[in-house]
Amino acid sequence: MSSAPATLVGTPSARRTPSRRRSAIGWTAARTAAVAIGALFLMAPFVIMVTTSFEPNTALLPNPPHFLPQNPTIANYVDAWTGSDFAQYFVNSAYVSVLTTLAAVAISAMTAFAFARFDFPGKNVVYAVLLAGLMIPGIVIIVPQFILAKSLGMLDSLNGLVFFYTAGQIAFTTFMLRAFFERVPTELDEAMTVDGAGTWRKFVRLYLPLARPALATAAVFAFLGAWDEYVWALTVISDASKRTLPLGIAAFQGEHSTAWGLVFAASTIAVIPVVAVYIAGQRHLIAGITAGAVK
Amino acid sequence: MSTEAPFRARTEHVPAPSRPSKPRRGGSSRRPAHWWIPWAFAAPGLAFFALTTGYPLVRSLQISFYQWSVLPGTDSPFVGFDNYVRALGDPQFWTSVVNAGAYLLMTVPATIAVSLVFAVLLHRPMPARTLFRVLYYIPVVTSWVVVSLLFKYLFSSDNGAVNWFLQDVLHAVSEPVPWLEQRWTALAAVSMLGIWKNLGWCIVVFLAALGGVQQDLYEAAALDGANAWAKFANVTFPGIRGTVIFVAIVQIIGAFNVFPSILLMTNGGPAGSTEVPLTYMYKQAFSFLDFGFASAMSFVMAIIISAVSYLQYRITREKKEARR
Numbered sequence: 001m002s003s004a005p006a007t008l009v010g011t012p013s014a015r016r017t018p019s020r021r022r023s024a025i026g027w028t029a030a031r032t033a034a035v036a037i038g039a040l041f042l043m044a045p046f047v048i049m050v051t052t053s054f055e056p057n058t059a060l061l062p063n064p065p066h067f068l069p070q071n072p073t074i075a076n077y078v079d080a081w082t083g084s085d086f087a088q089y090f091v092n093s094a095y096v097s098v099l100t101t102l103a104a105v106a107i108s109a110m111t112a113f114a115f116a117r118f119d120f121p122g123k124n125v126v127y128a129v130l131l132a133g134l135m136i137p138g139i140v141i142i143v144p145q146f147i148l149a150k151s152l153g154m155l156d157s158l159n160g161l162v163f164f165y166t167a168g169q170i171a172f173t174t175f176m177l178r179a180f181f182e183r184v185p186t187e188l189d190e191a192m193t194v195d196g197a198g199t200w201r202k203f204v205r206l207y208l209p210l211a212r213p214a215l216a217t218a219a220v221f222a223f224l225g226a227w228d229e230y231v232w233a234l235t236v237i238s239d240a241s242k243r244t245l246p247l248g249i250a251a252f253q254g255e256h257s258t259a260w261g262l263v264f265a266a267s268t269i270a271v272i273p274v275v276a277v278y279i280a281g282q283r284h285l286i287a288g289i290t291a292g293a294v295k
Numbered sequence: 296m297s298t299e300a301p302f303r304a305r306t307e308h309v310p311a312p313s314r315p316s317k318p319r320r321g322g323s324s325r326r327p328a329h330w331w332i333p334w335a336f337a338a339p340g341l342a343f344f345a346l347t348t349g350y351p352l353v354r355s356l357q358i359s360f361y362q363w364s365v366l367p368g369t370d371s372p373f374v375g376f377d378n379y380v381r382a383l384g385d386p387q388f389w390t391s392v393v394n395a396g397a398y399l400l401m402t403v404p405a406t407i408a409v410s411l412v413f414a415v416l417l418h419r420p421m422p423a424r425t426l427f428r429v430l431y432y433i434p435v436v437t438s439w440v441v442v443s444l445l446f447k448y449l450f451s452s453d454n455g456a457v458n459w460f461l462q463d464v465l466h467a468v469s470e471p472v473p474w475l476e477q478r479w480t481a482l483a484a485v486s487m488l489g490i491w492k493n494l495g496w497c498i499v500v501f502l503a504a505l506g507g508v509q510q511d512l513y514e515a516a517a518l519d520g521a522n523a524w525a526k527f528a529n530v531t532f533p534g535i536r537g538t539v540i541f542v543a544i545v546q547i548i549g550a551f552n553v554f555p556s557i558l559l560m561t562n563g564g565p566a567g568s569t570e571v572p573l574t575y576m577y578k579q580a581f582s583f584l585d586f587g588f589a590s591a592m593s594f595v596m597a598i599i600i601s602a603v604s605y606l607q608y609r610i611t612r613e614k615k616e617a618r619r
Binding site for chain 1: 350358417423428431432433440442449552554590
């Protein structure tokens with residue numbers, strides 16, 4: 001990693017002449033090598049995680065660490081999946097994440113549409129309050145949220161998790177979708193008005209289909225947020241059968257502090273859907289990540 | 296994938312307007328047929344938001360002025376600013392603030408410097424570029440629980456991978472470092488996790504910003520015989536300065552919010568020496584059920600974080616105005 005700035009400084013510029021072109025190829029090779037070394041360091045922890053998950057559990061950690069499994073076995077996966085409630089945690093996480101995604105995208109799309117499409121009194125003030133909500137870190141209000149969840153009967157409930165996860169996504173998702181709805185050309189909207197379409201029909205037949213990439217991005221964010229969430233679940237879930245994957249994995253490590261193979265088998269199972277969803281949505285996701293960051 | 300891809304992805308779904316732009320923006324088509332139509336669309340979202348964010352925020356302020364009793368039917372006496380006085384006079388609270396500050400100093404400058412280098416390297420076409428971008432982003436989307444436990448394993452004193460690398464590969468230390476058993480090395484380990492997890496996000500944001508730097512400036516610099524470093528210092532960096540500030544502030548806010556990694560790697564130990572404000576607050580609330588004290592501490596944190604956020608808002612706005 002430390003070699004990267006040096007290669008950056010030492011490289012001659014422009015192109016055209018043969019010697020310059022040769023140095024440009026050398027520069028690309030140097031850049032690729034530096035980026036590959038960086039990727040190696042970033043991926044090494046995951047390699048160790050997956051390797052350990054395929055090895056028998058031992059009291060002592062191997063030294064040097066293994067980057068390829070020795071005596072490979074799938075025993076940890078079998079144990080993680082059958083020997084505990086891990087399958088249940090997986091189902092719980094899937095249930096909570098899918099429902100959160102559907103609810104958050106549907107509700108935010110309607111809210112974003114109202115702010116993008118119409119001028120109405122109080123609009124800017126309400127929107128500013130919504131944006132201010134984005135800046136409040138969730139944990140700052142975790143105590144009153146816990147009291148609220150308790151009075152709504154949402155402790156120890158998966159639907160309660162869905163409710164609060166959905167609520168937590170609304171400000172960000174609305175912010176992201178509003179920008180997309182605002183780009184819909186007014187000509188199309190007016191054409192539908194001429195055809196006698198009402199507001200709801202325009203929303204469903206014109207705005208939602210045009211915003212499909214944005215809705216996909218919002219869905220990926222909502223899904224990953226719910227799938228990875230730990231602190232709120234830790235606070236409101238105490239019944240072991242209601243645990244989500246992050247809770248289950250953390251509890252696993254607490255109970256079997258030396259059974260790292262088991263912990264990492266569980267972790268690998270939890271990470272696979274995340275990586276799959278991320279890769280499937282990665283092209284659109286970049287647009288969502290950089291929305292608001294670069295103007 | 297071309298360098299402009301992030302921007303194209305944001306607009307490609309919109310059919311190109313037949314005319315350059317719509318002159319009647321804000322005209323009749325933006326007025327709803329009935330006043331309640333926009334409110335009806337916004338109502339579910341706003342209701343959710345008011346119930347789960349607005350109301351708890353007000354409630355949090357209220358609770359912070361009481362010695363809150365969680366048992367039903369018992370009194371919660373009003374104590375004024377006592378909880379705040381107690382927080383500000385609590386050495387453990389200040390230890391936790393210092394730890395968050397140390398975490399900030401260990402993570403934010405390093406994350407920005409390293410991600411900037413990699414963004415510049417990744418900006419131009421190269422083999423397997425998309426693959427690298429995907430790999431760099433994977434730590435960002437992975438659950439904090441998974442990566443915290445993973446780093447706890449890597450930083451084990453006995454035969455941990457980090458100690459192996461330092462001792463047997465680099466020969467930088469002669470004895471294994473008891474990473475998580477002492478305050479500053481534990482904070483360093485948690486900081487390493489913070490940097491590792493956030494690099495990908497910073498790189499993606501920087502790449503988008505680099506795509507917006509005017510290309511003709513590079514050509515002009517090349518004509519002037521500028522080398523790569525001169526181009527970076529005089530064209531690239533000024534072009535993305537606003538984004539660097541934006542990323543720095545998001546990272547600073549993130550540093551104040553450090554929580555699950557501390558909870559799972561050290562749990563504040565040894566002897567509370569690696570506690571950060573949020574872990575301390577969380578324990579006061581849910582281990583000792585001292586909701587009033589915890590709420591007072593969260594409010595102090597909220598004020599600090601809001602101040603930084605406000606700074607971000609101001610800088611972003613100035614940046615936009617400067618572009619006009």
